[in-house]
Amino acid sequence: MIEVQSVIKAFGNRPILKGVNLNVAGGEFLTLVGPNGAGKTTLMNIISTLSRPTAGRVRVAGFDLAHDALAARRQIGMVSHKTLLYDDLSAGQNLRFFARLYDVPDPQARIEVLLRQVGLWGRRNDPVRTFSRGMQQRLAIARALLHDPPVVLLDEPDTGLDQHSAASLGDWLGQAGVARRTVLMTTHNLERALTWGHRVAILANGRIAFQADRSELNADRLRAEYDRIVTRR
Amino acid sequence: MPYLRKVLAIVAKDIAAELRTREMLSSMFVFSLLVILIFNFAFDLRADNQAALAPGVLWVAITFAGMLGLSRSFILEKDRGSIEGLLLAPVDRSAIYLGKLLGNVLFIAVVEMIILPIFIILFNLPADALPVLVGVTLLGTLGFAGVGTLFSAMVVHTRAREVLLPVLLFPVVVPVMLSSVKLTAAILDRVPLSEVQNWLSLLVAFDVIFMTLSFMLFDYVLEE
Amino acid sequence: MTPGNRWTLLLIGAAAVFMVIAIVLVFGVAPDAANLTTETERYAQRIFYFHVPNWWVGFLAFLIAAASGVMYLTSEREVWDVVGLSCVEIGLTFTTIGLITGSIWAKPTWNTWWTWDPRLTTAAVGWLMYVGYLMLRDAIEHPQRRARFAAVFSIIAFLSVPVNFMAIRWWRTIHPVVIGSGSLDAQGGFALGPNIQLVFFFCLFAFTVLFAALLALRVRTEWLARRVEQVRQQVLSRG
Numbered sequence: 001m002i003e004v005q006s007v008i009k010a011f012g013n014r015p016i017l018k019g020v021n022l023n024v025a026g027g028e029f030l031t032l033v034g035p036n037g038a039g040k041t042t043l044m045n046i047i048s049t050l051s052r053p054t055a056g057r058v059r060v061a062g063f064d065l066a067h068d069a070l071a072a073r074r075q076i077g078m079v080s081h082k083t084l085l086y087d088d089l090s091a092g093q094n095l096r097f098f099a100r101l102y103d104v105p106d107p108q109a110r111i112e113v114l115l116r117q118v119g120l121w122g123r124r125n126d127p128v129r130t131f132s133r134g135m136q137q138r139l140a141i142a143r144a145l146l147h148d149p150p151v152v153l154l155d156e157p158d159t160g161l162d163q164h165s166a167a168s169l170g171d172w173l174g175q176a177g178v179a180r181r182t183v184l185m186t187t188h189n190l191e192r193a194l195t196w197g198h199r200v201a202i203l204a205n206g207r208i209a210f211q212a213d214r215s216e217l218n219a220d221r222l223r224a225e226y227d228r229i230v231t232r233r
Numbered sequence: 234m235p236y237l238r239k240v241l242a243i244v245a246k247d248i249a250a251e252l253r254t255r256e257m258l259s260s261m262f263v264f265s266l267l268v269i270l271i272f273n274f275a276f277d278l279r280a281d282n283q284a285a286l287a288p289g290v291l292w293v294a295i296t297f298a299g300m301l302g303l304s305r306s307f308i309l310e311k312d313r314g315s316i317e318g319l320l321l322a323p324v325d326r327s328a329i330y331l332g333k334l335l336g337n338v339l340f341i342a343v344v345e346m347i348i349l350p351i352f353i354i355l356f357n358l359p360a361d362a363l364p365v366l367v368g369v370t371l372l373g374t375l376g377f378a379g380v381g382t383l384f385s386a387m388v389v390h391t392r393a394r395e396v397l398l399p400v401l402l403f404p405v406v407v408p409v410m411l412s413s414v415k416l417t418a419a420i421l422d423r424v425p426l427s428e429v430q431n432w433l434s435l436l437v438a439f440d441v442i443f444m445t446l447s448f449m450l451f452d453y454v455l456e457e
Numbered sequence: 458m459t460p461g462n463r464w465t466l467l468l469i470g471a472a473a474v475f476m477v478i479a480i481v482l483v484f485g486v487a488p489d490a491a492n493l494t495t496e497t498e499r500y501a502q503r504i505f506y507f508h509v510p511n512w513w514v515g516f517l518a519f520l521i522a523a524a525s526g527v528m529y530l531t532s533e534r535e536v537w538d539v540v541g542l543s544c545v546e547i548g549l550t551f552t553t554i555g556l557i558t559g560s561i562w563a564k565p566t567w568n569t570w571w572t573w574d575p576r577l578t579t580a581a582v583g584w585l586m587y588v589g590y591l592m593l594r595d596a597i598e599h600p601q602r603r604a605r606f607a608a609v610f611s612i613i614a615f616l617s618v619p620v621n622f623m624a625i626r627w628w629r630t631i632h633p634v635v636i637g638s639g640s641l642d643a644q645g646g647f648a649l650g651p652n653i654q655l656v657f658f659f660c661l662f663a664f665t666v667l668f669a670a671l672l673a674l675r676v677r678t679e680w681l682a683r684r685v686e687q688v689r690q691q692v693l694s695r696g
Contacts, residue, residue: 049321085318098322101242383613387593390597390602391597454609
């Protein structure tokens with residue numbers, strides 16, 4: 001579903017991604033971990049079509065991002081560490097706006113379903129400004145899934161959430177129906193990476209340094225691999 | 234037509250957001266009133282030279298207020314990261330330009346519609362000139378906002394945004410200012426529009442050329 | 458992909474030679490303008506040989522800058538950004554000199570250093586635009602974004618110049634319209650006799666060569682500076 005081939009991204013003279021190869025199969029949940037500055041957000045921005053790679057190819061849901069970015073966007077739902085919502089509008093207004101942008105059929109019904117799934121139906125007329133960070137992320141999840149995308153990108157969605165909210169984020173994601181989709185998530189938290197994902201990959205020094213199935217790993221081994229890779233220069 | 238629907242959705246969203254806070258409209262309105270007042274004191278406008286200076290004063294007020302509105306439009310989006318929400322959606326970048334442009338024109342126009350009658354009263358000008366004046370004002374606003382929307386999208390990435398936008402925009406929209414002031418003066422002096430036709434043509438030509446240009450270039454300005 | 462050493466030296470040499478010839482022609486060979494009355498006016502008229510080419514070079518520079526802008530946006534190759542920046546810098550320099558020489562000529566001819574005559578006003582406005590270009594570049598740190606925005610701005614800036622220029626066609630001007638239809642109010646205009654024309658066109662040519670030489674130099678310098686910076690970054694990131 002997501003194919004990243006030899007992606008290089010340089011900002012001016014600084015190369016951030018130096019040749020990333022990554023594949024996420026349909027229905028798979030891959031978590032990507034890596035130190036700060038490794039390029040996780042840069043990679044997510046490329047896969048979500050927000051930016052273009054300096055070299056390499058990316059295909060999402062069969063669409064080559066270099067040519068069919070617009071079509072690809074319909075297939076992608078993204079939850080970022082920034083909410084990407086409009087603070088002054090209500091939850092309902094936000095979702096109605098994005099429903100129009102994504103050509104969501106029968107938007108009213110769909111919005112109600114999603115808001116109930118993330119437990120925000122009661123707050124649908126309140127401005128997003130008044131929501132806690134956890135609630136904003138829940139609304140962001142609803143927004144990401146509004147158009148029923150087969151691919152979901154989560155860019156450090158647990159940022160800024162306390163332990164409890166971060167843990168329940170997983171529940172909300174599940175409630176909203178993330179499980180059956182193809183998911184790529186980046187996070188700092190190794191434990192979460194292991195429990196949520198089918199597979200874990202480590203991005204370091206601009207490349208995928210390590211990949212393994214959940215069945216082959218436990219928390220200690222992942223931590224050891226991570227430390228080894230990150231401290232090596 | 235889905236394209237148009239998305240453009241209108243963006244305009245509607247901007248209107249809804251502004252209605253909640255009314256910050257932008259009120260600051261633009263108050264600011265333009267202040268400019269008119271300040272000009273009165275600064276130039277010691279007496280009855281005889283008032284008529285000559287009036288069009289200039291009006292357009293300075295509109296331009297400065299317009300700058301305020303233009304910069305706010307994108308600053309809000311950028312600071313909360315919501316521009317990325319727009320970019321992630323399957324929307325043509327040009328639709329974002331049109332949506333933002335229409336929103337900007339609308340907001341500036343609202344302020345103008347309030348300012349114009351006040352202006353006519355304060356300067357004791359012929360009131361039946363109002364309809365034609367409205368038309369000319371809108372044409373000027375289109376040109377101003379046409380390029381201004383493009384520039385404000387660029388400037389929002391810089392550190393000195395509020396200062397840089399006027400610096401970049403003013404020189405480019407000089408033809409708009411020139412034509413608008415000339416036309417406003419003609420209208421207020423009851424000169425038939427056929428005599429100032431070249432200014433009208435210049436204004437329309439500028440609007441068409443530069444809105445098209447900005448429309449085409451907007452893509453490049455939004456890319457990450 | 459920058460002009461090699463040999464070409465650059467050749468251009469500089471040619472420019473030097475032509476400019477010297479031009480100066481000799483202007484002060485030695487060119488005849489006095491026929492219809493000018495005072496001694497000062499006659500002497501000041503010679504600035505015309507430098508003043509107009511200044512504006513010509515400015516125009517040429519900004520045109521190439523806009524074209525480079527288009528090339529950059531379509532190809533994303535850094536060299537076009539370098540050419541664009543160099544052109545604007547050089548164009549702005551020549552435009553500044555143009556404004557100053559114009560002012561020097563204006564004092565004896567119109568008895569004022571400056572006037573808000575439309576042609577001058579639009580010239581000043583154009584000058585401000587390109588200063589804005591440099592300010593815009595300064596304000597953006599991200600190199601690709603800087604290049605892209607600069608390209609977009611230089612395209613719009615250049616296209617607004619003719620629109621500005623149109624304004625004077627419908628506005629009575631006291632600036633002599635030497636080329637094109639004259640205006641009744643133009644003061645200080647003079648006829649272009651054949652000798653004057655000869656010297657004038659040579660000066661135009663000489664200045665163009667000078668522009669080419671400066672452009673080659675500036676592009677080289679900027680390109681090398683960026684490559685040095687690139688190597689520096691690579692060394693730093695490896696350490």
